[in-house]
Amino acid sequence: MKVLVTGAKGQLASDLISFLRENDIEIIPYGKDTLDITLLNEAIQISKRAKPHIIINCAAYTDVDGCETHKDLAYKVNAMGAKNMAISARKVECKLVHISTDYVFDGNRGFKHPWDKEHRIPEPYMEWDSPNPQSIYGHSKWVGETLVREQCPNHFIIRTAWLYGASGQNFVKTILGKSKSPQRDEPVYIVDDQFGTPTWTRDLARQILKLMVTETFGTYHATSQGFCTWYEFAQEIIKVSGMNLEIVSCTTEDYPTKARRPKNSVLDNWMLRCQGLDFMPDWRQSFHKFWDKHGTHLEGLTR
């Protein structure tokens, strides 16, 4: 099986490419320097030459706050780029795996038992819930999904969330890096009212492989199981790494950002589960495995 991967130098693509290669799949990787997905003719020519069985579009403009400032770029990459890859997949009659995000939802869903302030259990979003993105990033990704559906029937749209891996920048590395910052002795404030599910890119890679070999096209949620807030995720990172860092919980309002982020973006992997295809593990167990594999290397960030 031959798989063309776009955005090949990104965080998810790096783990995906290694994982698929370990599973004897031939990969044709294209980074932004060799395939700019905003260029339709280039995308079609490269796809025709490569003749892949599957295209996996990992390319995206993922700087959530940056998208608020560079709106055209956000739509060019996340919407038109997705459309271009969908047209290319249709032209070469291959499947398309397109990665999307929890940020297509507004996050206002709330909790299962709103009266229980101590045990906050967010009501998850299902695949058929109506998106209502609150940021340019979320909206451009939502438009991208819509264009993929229009242009390529053989698609898997996979919405994931809170990714971390050994490559690229992510929340785990941000927290580890805090212990080196000049303000080291000051507490670090972390929001404790945004809920989601940390997801290791390697787990997602395995899930993508399980799904892409089927013909069950459509839209899927694929995150780890369980949920937490950013503050709780930071607590786990500190506990597992053994680093010395004082963190203090705060609210979204205390920590304003350019882009609005959903307060509850917990996703239910319903479509995967009901087809017996949900292989995503518990987020804490996964994070421990991630640390066993990469912790020694990442500890360097704390010193």
Ligand SMILES: NC(=O)c1ccc[n+]([C@@H]2O[C@H](COP(=O)([O-])OP(=O)(O)OC[C@H]3O[C@@H](n4cnc5c(N)ncnc54)[C@H](OP(=O)(O)O)[C@@H]3O)[C@@H](O)[C@H]2O)c1
């Ligand atoms: N990270 C998360 O927490 C998260 C959560 C939910 C969903 N997702 C989705 O998961 C997918 C992978 O995300 P990631 O974390 O791996 O992001 P990433 O590390 O930013 O990777 C995206 C890659 O796409 C490249 N790219 C940007 N513009 C391009 C263009 N015009 N043509 C070709 N490549 C281009 C980027 O290159 P440069 O860096 O050189 O610009 C980067 O290498 C994305 O679709 C993202 O929306 C991510």
